Amino acid sequence: MPVGTQGSLKGILPEQLESLDCKLMLGNTYHLGNRPGIKVLESVGGLHKFMNWNNGLLTDSGGYQMVSLVKMSKVSEEGVEFRSPHDDSLMLLTPEMSINIQSKIGADVIMQLDDVVSSLTTGPRVEEAMLRSIRWLDRCISAHKRKDQHLFGIIQGGLDLDLRRKCIKQMTQRNLPGYAIGGLSGGEEKDQFWRVVSLCTELLPANKPRYLMGVGYPLDIVVATALGVDMFDCVYPTRIARNGTALVPWGTINLKRQSLCYDKQPIYPDCCCYTCKHFTRAYLYTLLSMDEVSALSYISIHNVAYLLSLMQNARTAISNGKFPQFAETFVKTLFPDLDYPVWVVNALNSVGIIL
Amino acid sequence: MTNPFAIVCENVGSSLARRGTLSMPNRKTIETPAILIYTNAGAVPHLTRDIVQSMLGYENLALNISLGHFIKFPGTYGLKKMEQNIQEFAGLNEFPTYLSVQDSLNPMPHHFNDKSTVSVWDSAGRRRIEVQDYELFVKQAAPDLFECLGDTLQSSVSNKRADKSINRSVQHLDNLIGLFGEDSNRKLFASLEGGDLIDKRVSMARTVSQRPVAGFAVNGIREDSYSDDVALLTNLLKRVYGELPVDKPRLLHSVGSPRMILEAIANGTDLLDGSYLTKLKYKNIALNIPFEIYHHQEATEHSQINSIMINISNVEFKEYLQPISSQCPCYTCSKYTCAYLHHLLITKEMLLPTLLMIHNINQYQRFFSEIREQITKQTFDNYKKKIDNLCKSNPVTI
Ligand SMILES: [Zn+2]
Ligand SMILES: [Zn+2]
Numbered sequence: 150m151p152v153g154t155q156g157s158l159k160g161i162l163p164e165q166l167e168s169l170d171c172k173l174m175l176g177n178t179y180h181l182g183n184r185p186g187i188k189v190l191e192s193v194g195g196l197h198k199f200m201n202w203n204n205g206l207l208t209d210s211g212g213y214q215m216v217s218l219v220k221m222s223k224v225s226e227e228g229v230e231f232r233s234p235h236d237d238s239l240m241l242l243t244p245e246m247s248i249n250i251q252s253k254i255g256a257d258v259i260m261q262l263d264d265v266v267s268s269l270t271t272g273p274r275v276e277e278a279m280l281r282s283i284r285w286l287d288r289c290i291s292a293h294k295r296k297d298q299h300l301f302g303i304i305q306g307g308l309d310l311d312l313r314r315k316c317i318k319q320m321t322q323r324n325l326p327g328y329a330i331g332g333l334s335g336g337e338e339k340d341q342f343w344r345v346v347s348l349c350t351e352l353l354p355a356n357k358p359r360y361l362m363g364v365g366y367p368l369d370i371v372v373a374t375a376l377g378v379d380m381f382d383c384v385y386p387t388r389i390a391r392n393g394t395a396l397v398p399w400g401t402i403n404l405k406r407q408s409l410c411y412d413k414q415p416i417y418p419d420c421c422c423y424t425c426k427h428f429t430r431a432y433l434y435t436l437l438s439m440d441e442v443s444a445l446s447y448i449s450i451h452n453v454a455y456l457l458s459l460m461q462n463a464r465t466a467i468s469n470g471k472f473p474q475f476a477e478t479f480v481k482t483l484f485p486d487l488d489y490p491v492w493v494v495n496a497l498n499s500v501g502i503i504l
Numbered sequence: 505m506t507n508p509f510a511i512v513c514e515n516v517g518s519s520l521a522r523r524g525t526l527s528m529p530n531r532k533t534i535e536t537p538a539i540l541i542y543t544n545a546g547a548v549p550h551l552t553r554d555i556v557q558s559m560l561g562y563e564n565l566a567l568n569i570s571l572g573h574f575i576k577f578p579g580t581y582g583l584k585k586m587e588q589n590i591q592e593f594a595g596l597n598e599f600p601t602y603l604s605v606q607d608s609l610n611p612m613p614h615h616f617n618d619k620s621t622v623s624v625w626d627s628a629g630r631r632r633i634e635v636q637d638y639e640l641f642v643k644q645a646a647p648d649l650f651e652c653l654g655d656t657l658q659s660s661v662s663n664k665r666a667d668k669s670i671n672r673s674v675q676h677l678d679n680l681i682g683l684f685g686e687d688s689n690r691k692l693f694a695s696l697e698g699g700d701l702i703d704k705r706v707s708m709a710r711t712v713s714q715r716p717v718a719g720f721a722v723n724g725i726r727e728d729s730y731s732d733d734v735a736l737l738t739n740l741l742k743r744v745y746g747e748l749p750v751d752k753p754r755l756l757h758s759v760g761s762p763r764m765i766l767e768a769i770a771n772g773t774d775l776l777d778g779s780y781l782t783k784l785k786y787k788n789i790a791l792n793i794p795f796e797i798y799h800h801q802e803a804t805e806h807s808q809i810n811s812i813m814i815n816i817s818n819v820e821f822k823e824y825l826q827p828i829s830s831q832c833p834c835y836t837c838s839k840y841t842c843a844y845l846h847h848l849l850i851t852k853e854m855l856l857p858t859l860l861m862i863h864n865i866n867q868y869q870r871f872f873s874e875i876r877e878q879i880t881k882q883t884f885d886n887y888k889k890k891i892d893n894l895c896k897s898n899p900v901t902i
């Protein structure tokens with residue numbers, strides 16, 4: 150899922166995204182609640198209409214942004230207390246309010262408000278946050294009235310496998326349409342990261358989608374897919390595009406590199422995206438050298454297309470019973486010198502993919 | 505030797521407006537008066553090529569490309585090495601291209617020019633261009649039309665400096681005609697100089713009027729020096745064009761507001777550059793030109809909506825759930841509300857300039873199409889008067 154934080158994807162029009170066969174994108178409740186505000190979104194008939202996006206939308210609860218962006222936020226049993234960035238007044242986001250706001254934004258998948266702590270936090274606060282997330286989930290379920298929206302629970306418990314187990318046991322009893330794995334990708338050791346993901350996918354019901362929040366690097370996505378994750382969000386392809394960086398199977402290339410100034414190849418010759426079909430690296434180099442903004446759009450289009458087709462290839466490989474070969478080829482192309490990171494080797498090993 | 509330009513019809517009335525066609529080998533014929541869409545390194549700013557093709561008034565679309573955007577990268581050397589012309593390199597497909605020496609948005613101050621070189625801004629800084637450099641670039645890049653090197657005056661100067669500018673520019677022209685031979689007749693536009701000094705401009709026009717060129721480009725006009733007194737521009741164009749053969753197209757650079765465009769066309773201008781639309785984008789302004797001028801427009805609840813230019817940053821738009829113009833068929837107006845555009849502005853999203861460019865270019869493509877229609881119907885003078893009045897009653901400074 151590409152991320153359209155403020156109700157637009159950076160550098161790409163909705164129609165262009167649709168033509169890349171993108172089916173789901175993410176909007177941020179916290180940002181949208183601030184601007185344009187719920188009143189406008191409600192009167193226009195929801196975010197889909199406001200931003201002219203006809204495919205699926207997912208919104209987060211707003212809690213994560215609040216904790217990470219607002220300096221003065223404070224969590225209590227009632228909800229997340231914070232100072233309004235506009236008038237400095239003290240405000241409160243409760244689980245009920247989060248669901249109410251998300252119902253007005255009108256996304257197809259909505260997330261519970263959870264008590265987020267950094268993955269580096271240790272001690273009783275981790276358990277407290279996990280238990281509170283379960284209590285908040287129940288409040289979200291009670292407040293959830295729009296049955297055309299799927300409400301996902303978010304598994305918490307930090308890097309503590311026992312806490313994760315407890316959380317999953319409790320949350321899966323609520324029989325939700327899907328579950329997210331939260332609280333990761335906060336700077337923890339990769340070897341711990343994959344073990345938590347692996348435990349979660351093992352315990353979560355097989356017939357419900359699993360969404361790994363905040364994970365978006367191609368390597369992480371492929372490994373987590375191997376572990377049984379179904380959904381990812383990623384700001385990565387559009388963020389790096391804004392620095393002139395493009396995704397390729399062997400990593401990235403930066404189109405501002407002067408060695409590309411006469412390079413007649415497309416970004417990635419096997420890519421079928423609009424950019425690769427029509428423009429050379431040399432031309433993108435020239436556009437970037439003239440600070441032409443549409444260069445960033447061209448690279449964003451390629452990067453999003455690249456990740457979407459990576460996932461398409463993964464799905465095809467799974468259908469054909471060839472996922473292990475797919476994962477192996479992917480990792481080998483990324484590390485031609487065979488210097489694989491240990492965590493990748495271990496994670497893939499755990500599901501029988503031997504590099 | 506065929507003249508690529510033909511006059512189809514002339515306005516009968518007080519104005520000298522004329523409708524024509526400009527044809528180039530392997531390109532769709534451009535109907536004039538027309539606007540050459542401003543590009544940055546061959547790209548319409550903020551628009552990817554698929555958007556240009558699907559969302560603009562594609563039919564009569566010609567592009568203005570600038571020498572400085574390409575002279576460093578890929579440069580003549582790079583194009584040769586890649587065995588591409590500028591169309592192939594920049595993926596311009598079938599769009600007719602006009603190569604100008606200066607970037608209308610960012611022209612080089614004239615004091616950097618000398619006897620044998622003209623300076624332009626490239627991606628890294630200033631670069632001196634000699635006639636031979638330019639010849640090699642043009643021969644490799646192969647634009648459909650190209651402008652002569654000119655010592656273009658960007659501010660007021662003395663008589664002596666103006667004479668120097670004219671002498672140099674005529675010399676560049678004669679050199680290029682010598683180098684391009686027959687092609688000059690089909691592709692080369694002579695650059696007309698003289699700055700603010702009308703007599704100098706007239707004398708330059710007289711000097712080069714019989715040269716074997718495809719057309720004439722008036723350079724060094726700054727719209728704001730004429731916006732207080734449009735009659736000054738009228739006088740200048742009347743006298744300059746009066747020296748030129750009637751059957752060759754005239755391009756006027758850097759003039760672009762609706763009112764000035766009508767003034768320029770009323771005096772016999774055939775082509776204008778579209779840099780003005782890119783300027784509007786920086787100011788978050790959406791055009792709102794009334795096309796069916798004879799139909800009474802319903803007043804809307806929003807005062808701004810009745811003016812010819814709408815500033816998206818106006819707080820009135822925060823909750824205004826209507827498009828910029830309900831009569832505009834463009835992509836932006838058919839899909840988005842003013843509230844959304846205002847939201848994109850507040851959140852500094854990249855999509856706002858994209859949507860504004862789509863709308864504003866559409867507006868101008870329709871504006872020019874309307875102008876051509878009015879000339880054919882012999883109602884141009886009337887149309888111009890109505891738009892003039894509208895612009896006067898809603899003065900917006902850019
Ligand atoms: Zn591509
Ligand atoms: Zn429009």
